[in-house]
Amino acid sequence: xxxxxxxxxxxxxxxxxxxxxxxxxxxxxxxxxxxxxxxxxxxxxxxxxxxxxxxxxxxxxxxxxxxxxxxxxxxxxxxxxxxxxxxxxxxxxxxxxxxxxxxxxxxxxxxxxxxxxxxxxxxxxxxxxxxxxxxxxxxxxxxxxxxxxxxxxxxxxxxxxxxxxxxxxxxxxxxxxxxxxxxxxxxxxxxxxxxxxxxxxxxxxxxxx
Amino acid sequence: xxxxxxxxxxxxxxxxxxxxxxxxxxxxxxxxxxxxxxxxxxxxxxxxxxxxxxxxxxxxxxxxxxxxxxxxxxxxxxxxxxxxxxxxxxxxxxxxxxxxxxxxxxxxxxxxxxxxxxxxxxxxxxxxxxxxxxxxxxxxxxxxxxxxxxxxxxxxxxxxxxxxxxxxxxxxxxxxxxxxxxxxxxxxxxxxxxxxxxxxxxxxxxxxx
Numbered sequence: 032x033x034x035x036x037x038x039x040x041x042x043x044x045x046x047x048x049x050x051x052x053x054x055x056x057x058x059x060x061x062x063x064x065x066x067x068x069x070x071x072x073x074x075x076x077x078x079x080x081x082x083x084x085x086x087x088x089x090x091x092x093x094x095x096x097x098x099x100x101x102x103x104x105x106x107x108x109x110x111x112x113x114x115x116x117x118x119x120x121x122x123x124x125x126x127x128x129x130x131x132x133x134x135x136x137x138x139x140x141x142x143x144x145x146x147x148x149x150x151x152x153x154x155x156x157x158x159x160x161x162x163x164x165x166x167x168x169x170x171x172x173x174x175x176x177x178x179x180x181x182x183x184x185x186x187x188x189x190x191x192x193x194x195x196x197x198x199x200x201x202x203x204x205x206x207x208x209x210x211x212x213x214x215x216x217x218x219x220x221x222x223x224x225x226x227x228x229x230x231x232x233x234x235x236x237x238x239x240x
Numbered sequence: 241x242x243x244x245x246x247x248x249x250x251x252x253x254x255x256x257x258x259x260x261x262x263x264x265x266x267x268x269x270x271x272x273x274x275x276x277x278x279x280x281x282x283x284x285x286x287x288x289x290x291x292x293x294x295x296x297x298x299x300x301x302x303x304x305x306x307x308x309x310x311x312x313x314x315x316x317x318x319x320x321x322x323x324x325x326x327x328x329x330x331x332x333x334x335x336x337x338x339x340x341x342x343x344x345x346x347x348x349x350x351x352x353x354x355x356x357x358x359x360x361x362x363x364x365x366x367x368x369x370x371x372x373x374x375x376x377x378x379x380x381x382x383x384x385x386x387x388x389x390x391x392x393x394x395x396x397x398x399x400x401x402x403x404x405x406x407x408x409x410x411x412x413x414x415x416x417x418x419x420x421x422x423x424x425x426x427x428x429x430x431x432x433x434x435x436x437x438x439x440x441x442x443x444x445x446x447x448x449x
């Protein structure tokens with residue numbers, strides 16, 4: 032089990048603007064491009080190294096394998112300034128969030144979909160994907176707190192449960208069922224979750240524990 | 241694109257009890273056992289043939305590759321007498337349904353989870369998985385019709401949308417987020433979807449089109 036803060040073996044901590052950071056950036060770009068073009072099964076350390084203009088021995092030493100490359104890419108992707116939408120209503124916020132997910136999953140090629148597929152092949156990619164998602168859900172908790180403060184939903188609404196209910200149908204249709212994308216889906220799923228939240232479907236018991 | 245009724249190339253239609261049907265059954269059992277033991281990446285046509293006691297040339301000719309084996313297994317799995325739960329209430333039915341999904345995904349080894357993972361590797365397995373899911377959602381539509389008849393939810397509630405909303409969080413947590421299974425999840429997700437359905441979150445406009 033990889034710890035949430037682990038980095039690829041022997042990887043020096045990148046200094047922004049330094050040579051290490053530049054190499055890491057080039058390798059991430061190359062990983063992304065190879066993934067978008069060929070999908071997980073078609074990505075090789077050799078092709079990434081060639082594309083990045085980095086010696087393949089360096090890539091093997093720092094990232095180990097394709098799973099390591101993807102995991103480090105995902106960790107870097109999570110290390111951003113992303114903030115959840117703030118539209119003034121819970122339904123509006125959840126809809127905007129779902130539209131971001133929908134757009135990412137229906138982009139052609141979809142890097143997000145390719146990374147999800149990769150998480151079924153590589154445990155390193157799986158753990159990194161999970162860290163990224165958990166970080167995103169944690170950042171979105173504020174969206175629930177604001178809705179409680181506005182009196183839209185009951186206090187003690189569990190943010191994660193509500194956020195999973197709102198977003199899960201979008202992932203389910205596009206990643207697992209692979210149905211033709213329905214542009215109305217983000218709003219529909221958000222509206223249903225907001226309605227259920229208003230009715231207290233995601234509240235947790237009072238008190239400690 | 242595989243049509244919903246396609247069968248593996250050259251596969252004779254199985255006659256129940258006939259030699260062809262017996263071989264198909266043995267091959268399915270062997271596929272299942274190999275998948276459960278080794279996961280998709282570890283399944284080979286050779287090992288399945290050996291385990292089933294069938295010549296590997298026969299397996300190659302009838303099923304083509306591992307994707308073809310899984311697709312035929314999934315098609316056979318969908319060809320059953322399964323019926324959705326009938327507990328007397330929408331929430332009860334959705335909870336029972338979610339518990340079935342939860343149990344299948346948390347079984348160790350989970351054949352269902354392995355088949356989902358396989359759908360990211362093999363287009364044949366992907367199409368078969370999709371056919372199975374769409375068939376299950378279609379069979380469950382009666383559960384929504386009954387709830388409408390009981391007056392629990394508005395007429396014109398779209399069965400598929402409601403069923404996806406109810407079940408998606410279970411798949412999302414266990415297949416994509418891979419969180420520690422929460423035994424309360426089936427009931428929570430079912431309750432939220434039933435509440436939203438009662439409020440009209442899944443109704444479709446009146447009239448044709």
